[in-house]
Amino acid sequence: MEQLKEIKSVAIVPFTLMSSSISAVLGLIYAIILILILGVVSVFLPAEASLISSLMATMAVALILVLPVGSFLFSVVSSFVTALLYNLLVPKIGGIKLGMVEMKEVRSIPVIPVSLMLSLIYTILTFLVMLVVAPIVAVSLQGAALISISATAATGLEGLSALGIIGIIIMVIGVPILVLICSFIFSAISAILYNILAPKIGGVRLKFSSKTGNMFEIKKIPPLPLAIITTVVLTIVNFIFAIPALISYCIAGNFAGGLGYFLGNIVGSLIFTFIIYSIMALLYNCMRPKIGGVELELE
Known part of the structure; x- marks a missing residue:
């Protein structure tokens, strides 16, 4: 018999540790695959391309170090913030609910709770990222525009600051709103499909x-x-x-x-x-x- 269980909270440290550990191993697997691809490519390079071969070898060493470590560090931050946001949002909008059969199989996932929670978490994460990224992108574009027009004329410089502000507003407000809509639709469709298919092919155990x-x-x-x-x-x-x-x-x-x-x-x-x-x-x-x-x- 199916029982509805609500996830009231997620223990932050175990979730973060497990997620980041899995991400690090996956990063190592990706690095190995890329190294194998680079190795195959280097075999078919002509002897004259020794410089390219050495660069590819250097890239392979970098990949084996950067991908696992980068995946681990990125996952530590994202997993910690995700679990923290979930726990903070549950008292306000309710947690994700799972239709469990004997506490062994997830037979159904109510659509609105999971879609609302995931879309809000993704939106807040995007908003936080955009707060950092948007000013950097705006300043970079303004700098490129200044360089491109400085050799010709100074006309149009007065509009650069306004364009930069508009760009920041679009990235900080517009992008999170787009993420909110798209992630809600994606999560809702996924949950609906899960609820249709799980009774037929089996759900997550x-x-x-x-x-x-x-x-x-x-x-x-x-x-x-x-x-x-x-x-x-x-x-x-x-x-x-x-x-x-x-x-x-x-x-x-x-x-x-x-x-x-x-x-x-x-x-x-x-x-x-x-x-x-x-x-x-x-x-x-x-x-x-x-x-x-x-x-x-x-x-």
């Missing part, structure tokens, strides 16, 4: 262990159920959102290019999503005994 009070630790995530339902849902969503791009290609008279993009996007989503989510679940299960699992307060 989770093995919990009870902590203190209403706190539960996710002890294990079976990789196959997670990968199957996530892959099917995200592939269908990509299919829906790829249709406007296909229509645009057709209108432009490039049907072959549009069809190639469309099929590549769908097939790529199908394969890549299944592999990534399977690896993530496997990494979670391997690392949980060592660093602890994600802890949720369920009510």
Whole structure:
């Protein structure tokens, strides 16, 4: 029998530690794949291209260091802020709800709570990023404009400050609003598809262990159920959102290019999503005994 559970809070430290650890390992995997690609390319380079080969070797060393470390640091910040925002927003808008079967399988996800929560978190994160990025971009564009017109005439300089302010306003206000709308629609469609498909192909399965009070630790995530339902849902969503791009290609008279993009996007989503989510679940299960699992307060 399905029971509705609300995620009242997320333990910030375990969530951050697990998310950043998984991101670091994925970054290492990406680095290894890129290094292998660079190695294959360097094999086919002519002997005269020794400089390019040495640059590629240097790039390979940089990748093996930068990607894992960069992924870890970025995930530490984003995961910490995400969990913090979730806990702060729950008392105001309510938490994400899960339709659980015997506390083992997520059979349904109510659409509005998950869409509202995720869209607000993504919007706030985007707003915080834009507060830093927008002034830097505006100043850079103004500097480039000043350099380009200084050699000719000084006319139009009075409008640069106004354009910079307008650009900052667009990035700080307009971009978060766009993220709010798009992320809400994306989350809602994904939740609707999940609710339709989960009873037929099975939902995400989770093995919990009870902590203190209403706190539960996710002890294990079976990789196959997670990968199957996530892959099917995200592939269908990509299919829906790829249709406007296909229509645009057709209108432009490039049907072959549009069809190639469309099929590549769908097939790529199908394969890549299944592999990534399977690896993530496997990494979670391997690392949980060592660093602890994600802890949720369920009510």
